[in-house]
Amino acid sequence: MWTTARLSFSDIKDNPDSRFGLSPVCRQEIGYLVYLADEEGVNDTVSSERGAERTNGQIRQKGASFSVCRKTLQPCTYPAFRPLMLYHEKEDLGLIFDLVEKHYARKEEVPDYKHEQAGVDKLLGVFEGVKSAFYPSLEEKASYLILQINKGHFFSNGNKRLALVAAMGFLVINDKILSELSKEKYRAMLEALFPLYNAYEDQADFSPDEYALYNLSIIIADSHRYIEGGANDYDGLKSKVVDFFRQSLIDWKERVS
Secondary structure, three states: OOOOOOOOHHHHHOOOOOOOOOOHHHHHHOOOOOEEEOOOOOOOOOOOOOOEEEEOOEEEEOOOOOOOOHHHOOOOOOOOEEEOOOOOOHHHHHHHHHHHHHHHOOOOOOOOHHHOHHHHHHHHHHHHHOOOOOOOOHHHHHHHHHHHHHHHOOOOOOHHHHHHHHHHHHHHHOOEEEOOOOHHHHHHHHHHHOOOOOOOOOOOOOOHHHHHHHHHHHHHHOHHHHOOOHHHOHHHHHHHHHHHHHHHEEEHHHHHO
């Protein structure tokens, strides 16, 4: 049994050890005004608070936090744009491991992840894999992270907890968090997606989103029991986890405003 404390926006965005720390101005702009050009031949430059350049349709990242002046992006003639996503990198491992210990080790210890090199190497492989265009949406990428780390058993213990922090941290740095639904509404959502699961667990200190994520983690870990297609139906599990995120994610400003 492990308990949670909310992995908050400030754990990453206000943390001086995080390379994703944002100024208030940057928070207002991130996710809206920085774009990747899908077409080649774009020779302008977009500046950011920590420095980035867009040249020939690509963002060259010098940092991880972007604050773009509206004047920089005039009404453009480029035919297609998509939002830039931010990703975990090797230098983020220390922060991720620290957050697991901070929030998820009150009743059950977590391993010293950084000293389990085989697990670290597999985790970094997942961090690279999530960048693939095979997972085009934010929800699909978050689902990939939580599924691969939860079910991969890369480390001697604490894999479900690490999966939660990695996936939710990825969402936070891309300005998404879970809605403030009630526990009853989250349970109804999970019951609709996973009708075979009925072993819902709750604790007095769970917030509604912690309640949802805890039970989702158990479902993923034991999916052979709770997915109609059984242990071999990975696609069915992935589809349901993606649907969970699609139904529950909101922009962080909707929750903190």
